[in-house]
């Protein structure tokens with residue numbers, strides 16, 4: 424049994440900050456291997472890429488999540504005590520609390536809310552105004568998320584809260600002042616939700632029993648007890664935050680329309696199948712979540728390489744979606760590739776892979792698609808607009824990578 428190939432030199436943390444989404448891809452190519460070792464923040468780590476290695480990574484016998492995510496990420500992006508850091512029975516039970524919300528009827532409700540809030544948004548702005556679709560979606564998506572989950576949100580509060588939650592995902596990978604800002608905003612956001620949970624439990628706030636806020640407040644965890652108020656807040660924010668973050672894909676849709684006008688033209692007749700293929704290819708082609716992280720649960724061997732218990736392991740999500748062994752012409756934007764395509768739990772993983780129930784695959788993948796599809800319907804069937812000169816540049820070491828001007832549209836008119 425041998426060691427996996429090693430990335431040369433000492434610590435590569437600065438290189439990770441510099442190379443961003445390309446950190447694992449660059450080393451996979453240079454070392455010519457889908458499995459290698461590197462050193463980040465002073466620790467040895469394994470990096471995995473490609474469909475087969477994704478299957479390995481999602482084997483619950485070999486990898487666990489407890490203690491895997493860095494504390495700075497728990498203090499900003501995820502929050503502490505949430506579903507992301509649980510394993511086995513505890514994870515299955517808590518994940519069930521999320522997955523119960525993800526039925527077809529809920530997706531229809533989310534689509535209707537997206538329609539309602541986009542139409543209200545465009546109704547309120549003057550025709551000629553430049554609309555930054557990235558910023559606008561943050562607000563519209565948060566309004567949707569709040570109504571869907573039962574979190575009260577006043578009209579004059581929505582900008583402040585959208586900016587607060589955006590801080591959690593825009594600055595999660597930052598260092599210095601931005602990181603500290605993100606931590607402060609998390610504390611405030613958790614307090615906002617904790618107070619609501621407190622009121623629900625004390626009978627001071629009556630809420631529809633179908634709403635996530637009500638369900639999570641009264642959810643009994645694996646130990647048979649109610650969750651702590653702070654943990655309920657973390658889990659409700661696990662809905663509000665990523666739903667707000669779907670705005671990143673909206674900016675990427677704008678970028679895709681700009682970079683690939685021939686593909687955008689094919690959407691004009693509003694054919695559902697074409698829209699879905701365009702959305703899937705956008706999620707494959709553009710970066711969002713660079714990698715996900717787990718810890719080796721016990722010593723084992725894979726493909727002749729030694730995996731040592733306790734070692735942090737990164738699975739390259741962006742690189743796997745562009746892996747030449749799994750995709751033909753991965754560097755080309757071809758929505759049609761999704762027409763006759765067989766999905767496995769491991770070959771297309773912009774929001775993680777494996778099982779929704781028994782693994783850590785994103786609980787909100789269907790929500791994401793419902794939100795984006797409804798947004799595309801608005802852009803194609805309900806309004807006309809122009810796309811003025813702007814900068815669609817983005818940096819591959821900015822996580823998440825959003826085009827500089829966030830996809831601006833103007834001369835907006837209802838059809």
Ligand code: HEM
Nearest residue numbers: 506507662665666668669712715774775783785786787790
């Ligand atoms: C904005 C687009 C989104 C992206 C790129 C994304 C990406 C991801 C990724 C990469 C993971 C981790 C997978 C893993 O570790 O194996 C994840 C987990 C999760 N996501 Fe999403 N997500 C998005 C939207 C959403 C939405 C809209 C929701 C809620 C409605 C959501 C809720 C969750 C939850 C609760 C988890 C934790 C699952 C677990 O640990 O079992 N996400 N997401």
